[in-house]
Amino acid sequence: QGQLVESGGGVVQPGRSLRLSCAASGFSFRGSVMHWVRQAPGKGLEWVAVISHDGQNIYYVESAKGRFTISRDNSQNTLFLQMDYLRSEDTAIYYCVKDQSSGWYDLGSFDSWGQGTLVTVSS
Amino acid sequence: DIQLTQSPPSLSATVGDRVTITCRASQSTANSVNWYQQTPGKAPKLLIFGTSTLQRGVSSRFSGSASGTDFTLTINYVQPEDFATYYCQLIYSPPYTFGQGTRLE
Numbered sequence: 001q002g003q004l005v006e007s008g009g010g011v012v013q014p015g016r017s018l019r020l021s022c023a024a025s026g027f028s029f030r031g032s033v034m035h036w037v038r039q040a041p042g043k044g045l046e047w048v049a050v051i052s053h054d055g056q057n058i059y060y061v062e063s064a065k066g067r068f069t070i071s072r073d074n075s076q077n078t079l080f081l082q083m084d085y086l087r088s089e090d091t092a093i094y095y096c097v098k099d100q101s102s103g104w105y106d107l108g109s110f111d112s113w114g115q116g117t118l119v120t121v122s123s
Numbered sequence: 124d125i126q127l128t129q130s131p132p133s134l135s136a137t138v139g140d141r142v143t144i145t146c147r148a149s150q151s152t153a154n155s156v157n158w159y160q161q162t163p164g165k166a167p168k169l170l171i172f173g174t175s176t177l178q179r180g181v182s183s184r185f186s187g188s189a190s191g192t193d194f195t196l197t198i199n200y201v202q203p204e205d206f207a208t209y210y211c212q213l214i215y216s217p218p219y220t221f222g223q224g225t226r227l228e
Contacts, residue, residue, distance in 0.1 A: 108214030
């Protein structure tokens with residue numbers, strides 16, 4: 001099911017920006033729907049965003065709309081999450097996730113996960 | 124958006140037990156549910172998709188079912204490696220809501 005490796009996490013002040021990257025290998029990245037899912041320390045899972053294989057279809061969780069931007073570079077097998085106007089409640093481990101679906105239908109089954117990258121928003 | 128209420132928050136079991144975890148949807152839904160297992164410090168692992176289909180490589184001790192707005196994960200003959208946190212998740216349309224999690228201990 002391939003490998004996903006996130007990077008770009010760190011400590012950032014409220015209101016600042018951070019860009020996460022996810023390098024994919026071992027599967028057809030350009031043919032895959034990709035997601036970001038996050039998990040606050042000691043808390044449950046929260047889906048953040050999804051992008052279609054060609055980048056034409058994108059959805060966000062309500063709290064991310066207008067602040068986060070998901071994108072992809074299929075030539076580099078890389079997924080991105082640009083996070084602006086960060087808040088303390090955005091503190092979490094961010095996972096890059098591959099959807100099991102082979103098309104833009106029956107989405108939401110996450111069959112491959114990265115190890116996660118920790119984002120801490122604090123002054 | 125449909126909400127999922129997962130119960131119980133924690134569950135004590137002994138090796139060999141049969142345990143059941145339930146997720147209740149806030150309204151009737153045509154969506155299905157997935158189940159994930161997460162051990163400390165690790166990413167979640169997909170166990171069951173589409174309410175009752177076992178993911179490849181997952182033990183047949185795990186099974187999923189649904190009745191009305193209730194979705195159930197059953198683990199037969201609990202093994203030491205099964206002690207983890209389990210999450211249900213609504214699928215097919217955003218925001219792919221997760222349940223709050225059940226810690227099996």
